[in-house]
Amino acid sequence: MMGDVSLLDEAMKEITRLKNDVAQLNTKLPEDFESDANIEDLQMLKTSISEELDAERHTLEEKQANLEKIVNALNKMQEQKNAYQDERIKLQEGQQSLVQLQERQTELKNLIESKTAEIKILKTKLPTLKQKLSSLLAEKNRLLDASRKRVAKMQTELNAFKKMDHEIQRLNTEVLEFQLLNLATEIDELKESIKKCKADVEAKAEEICKTSNELEVIKTVCLQQETLERDLKDNRELKKLQEKKKDIDTRVEALAKQLGKMDFPKLSQEKNALIKQREKGTERKGELLGKIGEVKSQVKKLECEINESKFKNSHENYRRAYYEVDTSRQLIKDLGESKISLEWSLMKFHAEKMEHINRLIREYWRLIYRGNDIDYIQIQADEVDMNANADRRRNYKYRVVQSKNSSEIDMRGRCSAGQRVLASLIIRMALAETFSSNCGVLALDEPTTNLDRNNILSLCEALNRIVDERRMQSNFMLIIITHDDDFISTLGKITTYHRVFRNDECKSVIRKVKVS
Known part of the structure; x- marks a missing residue:
């Protein structure tokens, strides 16, 4: 009997535990709740409460959708405001640049007036500058001739000194050879002569440097004179062109008076237009004649081909091929329509399922999650455009986003390990509930x-x-x-x-x- 007694004790403990659970549940029930209600009444009460909960959930979703619409409209208005502010800034910048351009225009006008005054002054100084230029050119030619002569003379002296230096080096070698013969006196004399020659060479080298520097100075002066000469020539050419322009204007006025009321430019334009039309007509005529010849040759070729045996039944073959092509076209059209309807149905089914899944995910998240940093999560389905082909299969990229105050961001990399685990559980529960x-x-x-x-x-x-x-x-x-x-x-x-x-x-x- 010990086994039966132990089972009886366990059964009594289970009864007492169940009574305690029932008492705790009764304390949690509202005061007006009938404790003797049967399971059918409770089931009906549960269904009515669930219907009310569904209605409340539906109204909550509608309010959430309205809130999202209002937030989107607010964002659009904010974007329009930013665009108007950018446009106003651009207009202000344009106004400031307009003021700067006007100031630049006045500066340029003043600069033109000053330059015209300088041109008039330079025109008055032009004759004296020409005389001075001619005298400077003569002086330049004279200095160039003198410098060339001096350079030639210095070059000959330099060559002589180079020969002397070579001779000195040769003598130096001979001195070294004679040094072995103990010729001290001759060596001293040769050393003194070598020192004198070196001093002479250094003096000549200094003179050559001085003359080269003077030559460079003369060259720079010559270049300055050449630039001045070019400026004067340009001014002279400008004056000549201005005089020619005045002559041409007077001639044009005389010719206009001679022509009287005749509109010569208009007549010349009409003449040119008619000439161009004639040229285009001749070109078009040649093209059409060439095309006519090609068409005639093609007609002859086609007539020869039609007379062949393989084209005798061409009408029947064409009719048969036309029927086949038309039938294929209708089949393709029907298949395309069925494909479009099937694709629309699949998209509709996908959208409905995603809406149902996201509704369950939001409901479970609000029911389970106790933090205040995330309002709800949902799955975002983005269509991936793999290529531009119309016959491609639709591909979707699914990502989990979290929302806070109607702002959605990707959940990947922005949540803790516990939030990831909870999101994974909720998503799997929603998928199991749906499918x-x-x-x-x-x-x-x-x-x-x-x-x-x-x-x-x-x-x-x-x-x-x-x-x-x-x-x-x-x-x-x-x-x-x-x-x-x-x-x-x-x-x-x-x-x-x-x-x-x-x-x-x-x-x-x-x-x-x-x-x-």
């Missing part, structure tokens, strides 16, 4: 990794809510794999769980454990 209509198994492996205590509690509440909603589903099963005993004990709907551990023989053992 697993025939499969009711929800498996979670280590769902509390990197989650804090508040988010673990909210996750427990969400799982309890899912269990309550799926309780009437026959094929529903919730599987949780975890190392967190507190998480298991926090789940109020779980009374027992299976613990897997290794025994002394290092074998895996599965044991059923009751939640205390």
Whole structure:
């Protein structure tokens, strides 16, 4: 009887625990709630509350959509305001530049007036400058001749000195040879002569440098005189051209008086236009004659080809080919229409499913997440344009975005490890809720990794809510794999769980454990 007694004790403990749970649940119920209501009434109450919750959720989504529209309109107005401000800044800059251009115009007018006055003064000084130029040119030629003569003379002396230097070097070698013969007196005399020659060479070299410097100075003076001569020549040519212009203006006026009321420019323009039209007509005539010859040759060639045996049944062949092409065209058209309708249906289905998934994700996030830095998350589907071909398959790039105060940013790289784990769980739960209509198994492996205590509690509440909603589903099963005993004990709907551990023989053992 000991086994029966132990089972009886466990049953009594279970009854007392269930009574305590019922008492706690009764304390959580509202005061006007009837505790003796049956399960059908509770189910009806649950359905009515869920309908009200759906209506409230629908109104919340409509308000959220209106809020998003208002925010988008506000952003557009802000962009328009920024554009108007940029345009105003550009107009202000244009106004400032206009003032600067006007000042620059006045400066240029003053500069033109000063330059015209300088030109008049230079014209008065032109005769004296011409005389001075001629005298300077004569002096320049004379200095050039003298400098050439001096340079030639210095060059001959330099050559002589070079020969002397060569001779000195030769003598120096001979002196070195004679030094071996102990000719001291002759060596001293030769050294003195060498010193004198070197002094003479240095003096001549200094004279050559002086003459070269004087020659450079003369060259610079000559260049200045040449530039002055070019300026004077240009002024003279300008004066001649101005006189020619006056003569031509007088001749034009005389010719205009002679022509009287005849519009000579207009007549010349009409003449030129008629000449161009005649040239174009001749060119067009030649082109058309060439085309006529080509067409005639092609007609002859086609007539010869038509008389061949392979073109006798051309009408029937054309009719058959036309029917085949028309049928293919209609088939292609029908296939294109069916493709467009299928693609539209797929896009509509994709949009509806994404809307349903994002609604569930937002609902679960607001239900589970206890932080205030993220309002909700959702999946953003962006179409990727792989190429410009119209027959390509549609590709979508999915990314998870987080929203705060109607501002959306990518969640990748901007969230903690716990937020990533929670987002992954919520997204998988939403996908399972959307696409697993025939499969009711929800498996979670280590769902509390990197989650804090508040988010673990909210996750427990969400799982309890899912269990309550799926309780009437026959094929529903919730599987949780975890190392967190507190998480298991926090789940109020779980009374027992299976613990897997290794025994002394290092074998895996599965044991059923009751939640205390």
